[in-house]
Amino acid sequence: MPLMVAIPLAGGFLIPILARVTGVRRGAAALPIVMAGAMLAIAVVLLVASDGPIVLWIGGWTFPIGISLVADGLSKFLLVIIATVSLVALLFSMDYMQRYTSPALYYGLFMLMLAGMNGVVLSGDLFNIFVFIEIAGISSYALVAFGTEADELEASLKYLVLGTIASAFLLVGIAVVYNVTGQLNWDKIAEVVQQAGGPTMPLYVATAFFMMGFGLKAAMVPFHAWLPDAHPSAPAPISAMLSGVLIKACGVYALARVVFSVFGASTVLGWVLVALGVGSMVIGVLLAVGQWDFKRLLAYHSISQMGYVVLALGTAAVMQASGADEAVVGLAIFGGLFHLANHAVFKSLLFLCSGSVEYATGTRQLKALGGLGQRMPVTAACLRVAALSISGVPPLNGFWSKLIIVLALVLGGFYVLAAITVAVSFVTLLSFAKVQRYVLGGDPSDAVQAAREVPLGMSLASLALAVLCFAGSLVILPVIKGRLVDPAVSVLQAGPRPADAPRAAAVVASDGPVEEVAAGPADAAKESP
Amino acid sequence: MTLSMLPYLLAFLLLVVGLYAIVAKRNVIKIIVGLAILDYAVNLMLVLVGYRSSGTGAPVAPILTGGLAAEPDLVAQAVDPLPQALVLTSIVIGLSVTALVVALAIRLYEKYGTFDTERMRNLKG
Numbered sequence: 001m002p003l004m005v006a007i008p009l010a011g012g013f014l015i016p017i018l019a020r021v022t023g024v025r026r027g028a029a030a031l032p033i034v035m036a037g038a039m040l041a042i043a044v045v046l047l048v049a050s051d052g053p054i055v056l057w058i059g060g061w062t063f064p065i066g067i068s069l070v071a072d073g074l075s076k077f078l079l080v081i082i083a084t085v086s087l088v089a090l091l092f093s094m095d096y097m098q099r100y101t102s103p104a105l106y107y108g109l110f111m112l113m114l115a116g117m118n119g120v121v122l123s124g125d126l127f128n129i130f131v132f133i134e135i136a137g138i139s140s141y142a143l144v145a146f147g148t149e150a151d152e153l154e155a156s157l158k159y160l161v162l163g164t165i166a167s168a169f170l171l172v173g174i175a176v177v178y179n180v181t182g183q184l185n186w187d188k189i190a191e192v193v194q195q196a197g198g199p200t201m202p203l204y205v206a207t208a209f210f211m212m213g214f215g216l217k218a219a220m221v222p223f224h225a226w227l228p229d230a231h232p233s234a235p236a237p238i239s240a241m242l243s244g245v246l247i248k249a250c251g252v253y254a255l256a257r258v259v260f261s262v263f264g265a266s267t268v269l270g271w272v273l274v275a276l277g278v279g280s281m282v283i284g285v286l287l288a289v290g291q292w293d294f295k296r297l298l299a300y301h302s303i304s305q306m307g308y309v310v311l312a313l314g315t316a317a318v319m320q321a322s323g324a325d326e327a328v329v330g331l332a333i334f335g336g337l338f339h340l341a342n343h344a345v346f347k348s349l350l351f352l353c354s355g356s357v358e359y360a361t362g363t364r365q366l367k368a369l370g371g372l373g374q375r376m377p378v379t380a381a382c383l384r385v386a387a388l389s390i391s392g393v394p395p396l397n398g399f400w401s402k403l404i405i406v407l408a409l410v411l412g413g414f415y416v417l418a419a420i421t422v423a424v425s426f427v428t429l430l431s432f433a434k435v436q437r438y439v440l441g442g443d444p445s446d447a448v449q450a451a452r453e454v455p456l457g458m459s460l461a462s463l464a465l466a467v468l469c470f471a472g473s474l475v476i477l478p479v480i481k482g483r484l485v486d487p488a489v490s491v492l493q494a495g496p497r498p499a500d501a502p503r504a505a506a507v508v509a510s511d512g513p514v515e516e517v518a519a520g521p522a523d524a525a526k527e528s529p
Numbered sequence: 530m531t532l533s534m535l536p537y538l539l540a541f542l543l544l545v546v547g548l549y550a551i552v553a554k555r556n557v558i559k560i561i562v563g564l565a566i567l568d569y570a571v572n573l574m575l576v577l578v579g580y581r582s583s584g585t586g587a588p589v590a591p592i593l594t595g596g597l598a599a600e601p602d603l604v605a606q607a608v609d610p611l612p613q614a615l616v617l618t619s620i621v622i623g624l625s626v627t628a629l630v631v632a633l634a635i636r637l638y639e640k641y642g643t644f645d646t647e648r649m650r651n652l653k654g
Contacts, residue, residue: 127618138622138625138629141633145633148636150637150641150649154649157557157633157637160626160630161560161564165548165564168568168571171619172571174615175571178578178611178612179578
């Protein structure tokens with residue numbers, strides 16, 4: 001398990017050095033691809049290996065001194081998503097990055113970002129989450145500015161300033177939590193909070209800081225200003241990584257952890273999440289409709305789609321706090337997490353397609369494009385699949401997750417929210433109809449005359465994700481769902497562990513990853529929708 | 530409101546000053562200074578969290594010199610060392626962020642010939 005952090009961290013520094021020493025340019029992508037493949041393998045092994053959380057105390061030091069890495073259902077679920085998207089993005093980068101100078105530095109930063117994200121997902125305590133968020137953040141600031149043109153630099157500056165404010169807020173929140181509870185470990189904080197009979201006033205202040213901090217990282221609507229600049233300015237594979245996994249790992253995952261596993265789901269926090277989610281969903285999609293820059297439009301849709309996830313988690317928290325039916329709560333969480341995974345797949349695919357289009361034509365203005373349907377058949381097919389998927393057209397994966405979210409909202413009695421969700425989905429469809437009309441349909445414009453299909457590596461990467469768009473629908477089959485998503489759902493649904501839960505108290509003294517069979521995760525929400 | 534709250538309030542004030550500089554200033558360099566102020570305000574807050582009065586006179590440093598037997602009540606009296614460790618990490622992170630943002634500012638100056646953010650407006654909407 002520590003390899004998940006160690007491999008990309010080592011890669012981040014080795015790749016530029018090796019490239020400098022050996023003078024290789026073309027083959028610089030080989031090592032990161034092998035590494036990402038290895039990480040995917042490890043993530044899958046972790047997923048299959050056990051149901052319970054795996055806890056590793058670094059260096060064999062246990063609780064008050066040691067630092068723990070925890071891979072429970074939710075962490076493993078996100079690890080698989082991160083590894084998949086990064087593998088595909090690296091495959092795509094191989095040809096795409098030939099246009100940029102110093103690809104070795106690019107791959108180095110890419111691996112650093114990956115190390116940061118894996119670390120965020122695996123950390124067992126608050127402060128390490130902060131450190132890993134910063135690692136991922138700093139490398140992504142640099143990657144956004146990678147083109148070093150005026151736009152990229154400006155976007156990167158905006159991203160960096162807002163990202164740093166977010167981190168400062170997080171650190172204030174951590175300081176308050178440490179002052180109140182005297183702990184930094186997730187489980188220990190939860191234990192102290194539970195013993196005190198729920199969060200007190202100072203902890204709500206801390207939560208407000210966390211909400212602002214993680215909300216900025218996740219680009220929820222009042223805090224979204226950086227995303228539509230930063231994501232389009234990055235090279236296309238990095239846009240795919242930023243939209244596909246970074247805002248999830250650093251924002252939504254951490255937010256969900258804080259709300260569900262540490263402070264315990266409460267009505268207030270739930271409604272705050274619902275407000276953030278609905279705001280992002282509606283405002284994101286309305287701003288997206290008016291965009292004429294291909295990647296900028298996609299970036300606004302990222303905000304909107306993440307709104308779905310946060311909305312689903314928020315309603316789950318509200319329902320859990322008010323003692324609603326366990327199955328409905330589980331359904332809402334499942335819908336949110338499933339949509340998170342689906343969004344990682346189709347939004348990465350959309351960004352890769354936009355990268356292919358830009359690679360072939362040199363522009364990403366929708367009005368300058370057209371007629372690519374015949375010129376670039378593979379890219380066009382992938383783009384169609386992704387666009388249908390994000391708009392929720394059956395039988396693609398986006399349809400199922402949206403259906404489950406709407407279903408959970410209706411079952412939970414949130415009829416207005418369900419109606420808004422459906423309406424936003426419809427506007428999304430409109431917006432992507434526009435994309436298809438202007439990019440694929442019509443006569444080839446001047447900019448498109450010379451366009452050819454992109455090189456093999458890029459089409460292969462897009463095709464792999466397009467297949468995943470279809471395969472994603474299979475997740476609702478109980479056999480796959482039970483393995484992949486249910487453990488993650490039950491982690492959130494179980495809430496803060498009781499004080500005698502073995503996870504925090506466990507003594508794992510050797511330096512290899514030792515499993516402990518924790519009290520079985522609550523077996524709720526097993527029935528398929 | 531007791532006097533012991535005063536350092537926290539001052540640290541919070543510093544945080545607000547930093548935020549104000551970031552939000553209200555147009556010059557990139559001033560924004561960077563604002564970021565630095567924000568960073569230090571948060572660090573200060575963390576150190577304050579760990580502060581513990583020894584009851585008599587100066588605070589005690591959390592350094593064990595003569596073994597636990599010689600200083601049995603050190604743990605109860607000394608300043609909490611953990612936030613200080615956190616602050617060290619946070620300072621390093623702040624340094625790398627500052628280095629990166631200064632590099633960005635230099636490149637931006639080369640492109641636009643100005644540090645004024647009002648005149649860097651290629652991106653909006």
